[in-house]
Each structure stands twice: as C-alpha cells, then as structure tokens.
Amino acid sequence: MGTPMADYGDGTRCVHGGQAAPEPGAPLSHGPVFAAPYHLGGGDFYGRAGNPGWRGLEEAIGELDGGRCVLLPSGMAAISTLLRSVLRAGDALILPSDGYYATRELVRDEFAELSLDVREIPTAGPWEDGVFDGVRLVLLETPSNPGLDVCDIAALAERAHAAGALVAVDNTTATPIGQRPLELGADIVVASDTKALAGHSDLLMGHVSVRDEELAERLVRARTLSGSIPGPFETWLVHRSMATLDLRLARQAENAAALAEVLREHPAVSGLRWPGMAADPAHELAGRQMRRWGGVLRFELADAGAVEEFVRRSRLVVAATSFGGLHTTADRRAQWGDPVPEGFVRLSAGCEDTADLVADVVQALG
Ligand SMILES: *Cc1c(COP(=O)(O)O)cnc(C)c1O
Numbered sequence: 606m607g608t609p610m611a612d613y614g615d616g617t618r619c620v621h622g623g624q625a626a627p628e629p630g631a632p633l634s635h636g637p638v639f640a641a642p643y644h645l646g647g648g649d650f651y652g653r654a655g656n657p658g659w660r661g662l663e664e665a666i667g668e669l670d671g672g673r674c675v676l677l678p679s680g681m682a683a684i685s686t687l688l689r690s691v692l693r694a695g696d697a698l699i700l701p702s703d704g705y706y707a708t709r710e711l712v713r714d715e716f717a718e719l720s721l722d723v724r725e726i727p728t729a730g731p732w733e734d735g736v737f738d739g740v741r742l743v744l745l746e747t748p749s750n751p752g753l754d755v756c757d758i759a760a761l762a763e764r765a766h767a768a769g770a771l772v773a774v775d776n777t778t779a780t781p782i783g784q785r786p787l788e789l790g791a792d793i794v795v796a797s798d799t800k801a802l803a804g805h806s807d808l809l810m811g812h813v814s815v816r817d818e819e820l821a822e823r824l825v826r827a828r829t830l831s832g833s834i835p836g837p838f839e840t841w842l843v844h845r846s847m848a849t850l851d852l853r854l855a856r857q858a859e860n861a862a863a864l865a866e867v868l869r870e871h872p873a874v875s876g877l878r879w880p881g882m883a884a885d886p887a888h889e890l891a892g893r894q895m896r897r898w899g900g901v902l903r904f905e906l907a908d909a910g911a912v913e914e915f916v917r918r919s920r921l922v923v924a925a926t927s928f929g930g931l932h933t934t935a936d937r938r939a940q941w942g943d944p945v946p947e948g949f950v951r952l953s954a955g956c957e958d959t960a961d962l963v964a965d966v967v968q969a970l971g
Pocket residue numbers: 679680681682705746750775777778796797798799800809810811
C-alpha cells in the first residue's frame with residue numbers, strides 16, 4: 606500500500622481500514638462470508654474460531670485504537686469477556702459509579718460468585734491517594750454515559766500502574782477516532798460499537814482492543830470457547846457503516862454544538878453538559894485528551910412529564926435508548942434505573958440538517 610494507514614486522516618482510515626487490496630474484476634467491498642466449516646487445507650476451518658469478516662473489521666478498528674482488536678457481538682459481551690479474562694476470585698475492581706448501568710449490574714449479579722471487592726468511584730473523582738492500592742483492574746468510562754463527565758486517562762493510568770493495576774477504558778461515547786486511550790497510557794479499550802461506530806441503530810457489536818498479545822490471545826480463546834461470537838452479516842454491516850464514521854461524527858458534533866447554544870439559554874433547561882462547550886466543567890480536560898467532540902449531550906427538564914411532552918411535540922427527536930445513530934434520539938434515563946433525576950435527558954444529535962434540528966428542538970421545548 607505504500608503509505609502506512611496511520612499517516613492518513615480519519616476519513617481515509619475509516620474508508621480504507623481493513624479492506625482487501627484492490628483486485629481487477631473483484632468488487633470494491635467484499636460481501637459477508639457465510640460459513641460454519643470451511644474446506645480444510647486453507648487458513649480458516651470453522652467460523653467460531655476465526656473468519657475473514659472479523660479479521661477485516663478487527664484490522665480497521667485495531668488500527669484506529671492502536672492495538673490488537675478482538676470483536677465481540679455486543680458491548681456487554683466485550684465487557685464481560687474482558688472481566689472474565691482478567692479477574693480472579695477476590696480481586697479488587699474499580700468501576701465508575703456514574704457509568705453504563707449494565708456493567709455494575711453484571712458485576713453485582715453475574716459475577717457474585719467471584720466475591721469481587723468492587724469499589725465504585727464517580728468519573729469526576731475524587732480519586733484519592735491510595736485509591737488504586739491492591740486493585741487488579743480499573744475500568745474508566747470517559748466521557749461517561751449518561752453523565753458525560755470526564756477523567757484524566759493519562760494521569761490515572763500512571764497512578765494505577767504505579768500501584769500494579771491494569772487500566773481499561775470504556776471508549777463507547779468517544780469512538781476510536783474521538784479518543785485513543787491506548788495512546789494515553791491505558792492497557793485496554795472496551796467499547797459498544799452498537800452506538801456511533803456502527804451508527805445506524807440496526808445492530809449490536811462490541812470490541813476489546815489491547816496492546817498485550819498474550820491478553821489478546823486469552824480474549825480470542827474466551828470468545829472461541831464461550832461461543833459468544835458476532836455473526837458474519839452484522840460484522841459486514843459494521844465494516845460498511847464504519848466507512849462514514851468520520852462524516853457522521855462531524856455532523857453529529859456540529860448539531861450538538863448548535864443545540865448546546867440554544868439549550869444553554871433556554872429557561873426550561875438546566876444541567877446542560879456537553880464536553881465540547883467552552884462553559885462545560887470538563888471542557889479543558891476533554892480538549893486535551895479527546896481528538897474531536899461527539900454528538901451526545903445531557904440536560905434536565907422539570908420532570909418526567911416535561912420530557913414526554915418535549916418528545917411528543919418534536920417531529921425529529923425520537924424517544925429511544927442507545928445513542929450515536931443517524932436519527933436524533935432522546936432518552937429519559939431514570940426510566941432505566943440510572944441514578945439521575947426524573948427529568949434527565951440524554952440527547953444524541955443525529956445527522957439531520959442543523960437548522961431543521963435546532964428549529965424543531967426549540968419549538969418542542971415550547
Ligand atoms: C451501550 C453501552 C454499553 C453496552 O453495549 P451493548 O452493545 O448495548 O451491549 C457499554 N458501555 C457503554 C458506555 C454503553 O453506552
């Protein structure tokens with residue numbers, strides 16, 4: 606190929622990452638390969654152990670993350686496979702108290718028999734002296750979902766490493782082109798690619814990226830033996846969708862910036878957070894460690910009824926959980942048990958025209 610992929614910009618890397626070399630007469634994009642067994646004698650032999658679709662997408666994502674990527678069928682599959690591969694009975698684990706709720710539930714319910722010493726800490730801290738002592742794994746989530754708080758990956762990784770802990774970052778909200786935790790010193794990236802990376806609200810996917818080859822092999826083995834594997838069609842769709850990640854994120858961030866402007870001034874809105882906004886408490890730190898802004902904001906309306914009314918009056922904002930898709934969505938997080946006020950909204954700016962979206966949101970707020 607001549608130029609190494611890493612020397613190209615985000616758009617080029619998203620379009621070309623992990624794609625087969627050009628071949629006269631062959632399609633530009635190869636379709637999914639549907640196979641359980643393969644004819645023996647070549648490289649692949651059984652779809653659960655490995656296949657060309659995974660390899661292409663893993664190369665594309667791993668190249669952006671700066672590590673070896675192991676694809677898993679959802680974000681939770683990525684998180685649970687990682688935790689199972691790294692943790693032993695009685696280990697101490699740090700989780701974000703304000704991060705993705707299912708991760709806390711997984712550890713509390715499914716991993717109960719491991720008797721883990723689980724320490725929950727808010728993303729924004731305080732990260733007190735000695736906090737990492739005796740800890741096996743620190744899971745950070747920045748920007749956190751749904752609060753959009755930010756923590757200093759490089760500084761915390763340095764302290765955690767000094768105490769002998771491994772550091773994983775849930776990079777779902779940022780995506781691999783928005784933030785590179787491995788470059789900032791983390792050992793592991795986990796993400797739900799269901800969100801902005803795939804970005805069309807039509808499938809689930811996840812991945813873990815690591816620098817350590819031995820850990821990568823352990824994850825691959827866990828995937829092969831547990832049978833928790835992505836299907837070929839979803840894998841192909843993610844790879845196809847990822848080609849437009851740079852474009853989609855750019856529009857989503859532009860829309861989020863425009864919405865932040867009007868939401869900030871609006872009398873019905875309080876508690877607005879968007880790391881890209883100069884007035885956001887996390888703006889300066891996020892600007893240092895993130896490569897670009899995302900499309901997710903959060904704010905509060907008076908109560909649950911006010912959120913329902915907002916969505917009912919809007920023509921473009923749809924009520925849906927998840928985020929990062931083409932459509933602008935609003936999710937009232939208290940309905941899922943997140944520890945937030947009843948009127949707390951996570952709003953994911955989609956790819957609609959900015960003027961249309963701003964006008965719609967303003968009229969829907971009344
Ligand atoms: C959605 C999400 C997950 C879980 O991902 P799934 O693909 O739904 O399994 C994990 N972490 C974060 C931050 C998420 O937003």
